[in-house]
Amino acid sequence: MTYNFDFAAVLAYWPLLLEGIWTTLRLTLFCTVFGILLGGACAVVRTGGPTWARWIVSLYVEFIRNTPLLVQCYFLIFGIASMGIRLPILVGATIALTVNIGAYTTEIVRAGIESIHRGQLEAATCLGLSRTQTYLHVIIRPALERVYPALSSQYVLLMLASSIVSSVGVEELFGISNRIQSETYRNFEIFVVLGGIYLGLAILVRGGFALLGLAMFPRRRKLGTPL
Amino acid sequence: MSPIVELKDVRKSFGELEVLKGVTFEVNRGEVAAIIGQSGSGKSTALRCMDRLETIQGGSMLICGHELHDDDIDLKSLRRDVGIVFQSYNLFPHLTVAENIMLAPRMVKGMKQRQAREIADTVIAKVGLREKMDCYPEQLSGGQQQRVAIARSLAMEPKLMLFDEVTSALDPQLTGEVLRVMEQLAADGMTMILVTHEMAFARKVADRVIYMRDGKVHEMGSSDILRMPATPELAAFVAESAEH
Numbered sequence: 467m468t469y470n471f472d473f474a475a476v477l478a479y480w481p482l483l484l485e486g487i488w489t490t491l492r493l494t495l496f497c498t499v500f501g502i503l504l505g506g507a508c509a510v511v512r513t514g515g516p517t518w519a520r521w522i523v524s525l526y527v528e529f530i531r532n533t534p535l536l537v538q539c540y541f542l543i544f545g546i547a548s549m550g551i552r553l554p555i556l557v558g559a560t561i562a563l564t565v566n567i568g569a570y571t572t573e574i575v576r577a578g579i580e581s582i583h584r585g586q587l588e589a590a591t592c593l594g595l596s597r598t599q600t601y602l603h604v605i606i607r608p609a610l611e612r613v614y615p616a617l618s619s620q621y622v623l624l625m626l627a628s629s630i631v632s633s634v635g636v637e638e639l640f641g642i643s644n645r646i647q648s649e650t651y652r653n654f655e656i657f658v659v660l661g662g663i664y665l666g667l668a669i670l671v672r673g674g675f676a677l678l679g680l681a682m683f684p685r686r687r688k689l690g691t692p693l
Numbered sequence: 694m695s696p697i698v699e700l701k702d703v704r705k706s707f708g709e710l711e712v713l714k715g716v717t718f719e720v721n722r723g724e725v726a727a728i729i730g731q732s733g734s735g736k737s738t739a740l741r742c743m744d745r746l747e748t749i750q751g752g753s754m755l756i757c758g759h760e761l762h763d764d765d766i767d768l769k770s771l772r773r774d775v776g777i778v779f780q781s782y783n784l785f786p787h788l789t790v791a792e793n794i795m796l797a798p799r800m801v802k803g804m805k806q807r808q809a810r811e812i813a814d815t816v817i818a819k820v821g822l823r824e825k826m827d828c829y830p831e832q833l834s835g836g837q838q839q840r841v842a843i844a845r846s847l848a849m850e851p852k853l854m855l856f857d858e859v860t861s862a863l864d865p866q867l868t869g870e871v872l873r874v875m876e877q878l879a880a881d882g883m884t885m886i887l888v889t890h891e892m893a894f895a896r897k898v899a900d901r902v903i904y905m906r907d908g909k910v911h912e913m914g915s916s917d918i919l920r921m922p923a924t925p926e927l928a929a930f931v932a933e934s935a936e937h
Contacts, residue, residue, distance in 0.1 A: 589783035589842075592744055593797035593849065594772040603796060608787045685787050685829050 469654070476655045479646045486642030487663060493560060493638060494625040494671065500564040501624070502617075505571020506610075510601060512572060513579045523572065530569035535630055538566055543634050559631040567624045574616050578609030611683050618675035625671050626664060639663060697722045697757055697853060697884050698743065704751030705738060712738045714908035715752065720901065722852075725885045727895035727916075730905035731930065736888045739905070740857050743886070744777045757852050773801070776846030777855040780862050782838040784830040784845070790817070791826045794845045801849070809848075816844040820874050836867030840874050847878075854878065856887035892919060892934045904930065 512523045530538065542565060543558040553561075582605050590600040610617070632641030639660070647656045680687050696719040705713040712735045720726045728736040741747045743756050745768060754761040757774040784793050794816060795809040804812070817823055820840035830838055839859055846854060856875065860868040872894050879885055879898050889895055895902055896916050904912040904927045912918055912927045922928040 583783075585779060585781050585783040586785065588746060589779065589785070592746070592772055592775075592777045593845070594769050594801040595797065596769075596800075599800045603800065604785055608785075611787060683787065689829065689831070 471655060472652060473655050473659070475650050476646060476652050476659055479642075479650075482642050482646060483639070483659075483663070486637065486639035487667065489556070489636065489638040489642075490625065490628055490640075490667065493556070493563065493628045493631070493636075494621070494667075496560045497563045497567055497624055497628070498621050500560070501567035501571050501621070504564060504568035506575055506606070508568065508572040509575035509579055510606075512576050514597070514601070527569045527572050530566055531573070535566055535627060536633065538562055539631060539634055555634065555636055559628075559634065559636045563624065563628060563631065566627075567620070570620050571617070574613050574620060575609060577616075578611075578613035579605055581612055582609055607682070611686070614675075614679055614683075618672060618679075621675065622668050622671050625667060639667075695722065696720060696755075698726075698886065699755040700739070700752070701754075702752035703739070703742065703749050703754055705735075705742060705747060705749050712908055713742070713749070716905070716908070716910055717752075718901075718903055718910055718913055720884065720886060722884055723882050724900045725879045725887070725898050726901040726903060727899035728886065728888045728903045728905060729890070729892070729895060729930070730911075734905040735908040736905045737857055740777075740855050740886065740888050743853075743855055744775050745771060746777075769801070773849060774852045775855060776849060776851035776853070777857065778839070778842050778846055778859050780858040782830070782835070782842045782862075784838055784842055786830050789827050789829055790822070790833075790841050793830070793841060794848045797845070798848050812848050813844075816847040817841075819847065819877070820844045821870075834867060835863050836870045839863065839867075839871045843871075843874055843878075852884065854883055854885045856885065856889070858888050858890065860889070860891060890934070892931065895919065906930075 508523045508526070511519045512527075515523070539559070539562045542562040543555070546553060546558060546561075586604055586608075587600060590604045595604065628638060629640035632638060632644065635641075637645070643656050643660045647653055650656070698720040700716050700718050703713050703716040704711070716735070716739055718726075728739065730736045738747060742749050742754060742761065745761055745766070749762055752762070756771065759766055759771045759774070761771075785796070788796065791810070791813050794813040795806070798804045798809040798812055799806070813826070814823075817826060820843055822837060822840055822844070825833060825837060825841070830841070833841065859875075860871050863871065868891070872891065875885070875887070876898055896919050899916050902914060902916050902918055903910055904918070906926055912922065912924050914923075918927065919931055922931055
């Protein structure tokens with residue numbers, strides 16, 4: 467049994483692959499920005515909000531964490547469509563992935579907030595800082611710093627998991643690869659190439675988070691302690 | 694002299710446990726008062742009530758003109774007038790010394806960066822740590838961190854400073870440098886109330902010594918009461934402290 471490798475047949479599709487990479491990266495970038503905003507806000511509500519709001523956030527978090535991502539995507543994308551709201555498919559996918567990653571982010575950031583010692587809050591209170599000022603200047607940044615490794619792993623996972631939206635018709639990297647595969651029948655080659663590209667993208671996302679970390683946490687930069 | 698701190702029959706319970714069972718004392722402007730007593734005597738709780746970190750349930754407490762038992766008390770204004778330093782420093786670890794000190798003047802008093810920096814320069818000089826302005830707390834020794842915490846409180850220009858066992862977490866060598874800063878503050882005329890185990894310091898600096906026992910003021914007077922206690926309990930406490 468011999469198999470003749472023909473990577474050239476796959477690599478000939480490089481413009482399509484690039485397009486797929488670009489879509490995956492865009493998806494990841496938007497979901498990262500909105501996901502951190504959503505998750506951060508929910509974490510603040512869950513640790514310091516009124517009881518009813520905490521309940522809503524916990525319901526949201528538990529619902530998302532205990533149902534498949536694919537089901538959530540179908541529900542949000544086709545659900546929104548059946549209400550008669552027509553959104554570009556990429557926007558729908560961004561919403562679905564953001565809702566998903568937001569729940570995980572909430573839990574991670576909440577752990578960070580809860581790890582901040584009570585004495586820090588007392589010190590801020592006694593200096594006269596308001597609750598909002600305390601959250602902004604005393605709690606959030608050290609909280610994010612503590613959970614940053616977990617957070618960046620979660621967002622690498624998000625980038626990898628974004629392949630799932632190909633099943634609702636988004637032509638991101640995985641969707642494009644599927645198309646190339648059905649046109650060339652070069653299953654093995656395309657998935658080797660695909661694996662290599664995802665690996666490269668994962669390293670890119672990690673690198674991006676590392677740079678962002680250096681910008682956000684000057685103490686790490688100055689003292690040289692790794693994140 | 695008018696009292697800047699006035700406690701009358703102050704009561705405070707945590708659940709079933711009554712911690713303050715009617716505490717009464719006064720502290721005048723410019724005075725240094727040392728609250729001493731065994732662990733569990735309620736001295737730290739009394740101090741925390743003065744900055745309304747705990748609310749009192751009975752009696753009355755007047756701090757720098759603020760009625761603390763009042764429900765609609767202006768907390769922001771109270772905390773401008775009162776500074777507090779804790780045993781565990783509680784510096785903000787992600788901010789430099791300068792940023793730690795400048796945070797409240799900027800946020801609470803709305804100062805510009807430059808103005809806040811000037812204040813920071815003044816107060817850091819008072820605690821003798823000018824060269825540490827750009828360090829992070831973890832780069833400092835415990836004694837230095839506590840001195841920064843004092844400077845951070847001073848930056849808000851309080852009328853009253855509270856010290857809650859500020860040297861208890863420090864080695865004897867480091868205790869000295871913090872006590873010297875506090876002594877200088879006292880000499881500058883700051884009104885101070887300190888909960889402390891440092892008898893020698895209380896004897897030297899305090900104008901008024903308050904011995905608390907079982908949630909009440911058991912004996913009170915000038916620092917002479919440490920030399921000539923009137924009650925056998927204080928005598929025993931002083932003798933016991935001298936052994937350590």
